[in-house]
Amino acid sequence: MNLPKIFDSVSKSKKSNSIDEIFKLNAELxxxxLVLGVEDIKDIINAKNSTLKSQGRIxxxxxxxxxxxxKIGKSPYVNQDNLVETVNDMYAIxxxxxxxxxxxxxxxxxxxxxMFFYGNVYNGSMELVMGKGTEKIINNFRHGKKLTCREEEE
Structure with missing residues (x-):
């Protein structure tokens, strides 16, 4: 029994299924x-796997x-040119x-x-969501506040 070949085969099958599942979202997009092509979906899956590995998650x-x-597809701040990058960034965040x-x-x-900070506070700026938004969410959690609370600490 050649385990590396078996795992490689399972991995390829899972990736193919993932592509099919994400491709179905084009009906909504x-x-x-908006539309996600096969290469876009492969990019999303690769970024997903990279994020999971770097964050030590499964x-x-x-x-x-x-x-x-x-959610991103419904945003007025997303267009065809930034869709994949925005999805990948939001996933990592x-x-x-x-x-x-x-x-x-x-x-x-x-x-x-x-999504609240992305759409309602920072008007589609992923840079602000990555910085101030994540900091606010984490601080709100640590202080027992609603995650979307925007009031400053006293």
Whole structure:
């Protein structure tokens, strides 16, 4: 039994299934004049795997990526040119926040907070979400505040 070949085969099959699953989101994205091509999806999957490795995390499904793609796709701040980069950045930020909060927060709560800061506070600026937004979410968590609270500490 050649385990490396077996694992390689399973990995290729899983990647193919992932591409198919993400490709199905194009039906929703097309409502916003957006589309993910196969190369875009491969880029997203590679960035996902890289993020998971660098953050020391594992993920058993595509729920987080799919949620991000759906939410980002509806944003007035996203266009075809920045869609993949925005999805990849948001995914990396999500896992950074999860690590900083020791996984005490539900995924959906972190995602909703990130989307709130992205769309309502920083008007689509990923740089501000990466900096001030993540800092605010983490500080709100540490001080027992609602994650989307914007008031300054006293």
């Amino acid at each position: 097309s409502k916003y004049n 993920e058993l499904n595509l729920d987080i990526i799919e949620f991000i793609i759906r 999500f896992h950074y926040v999860k690590n900083c909060t020791s996984d005490f927060l539900p995924d959906k709560q972190v995602l909703e907070a990130l």
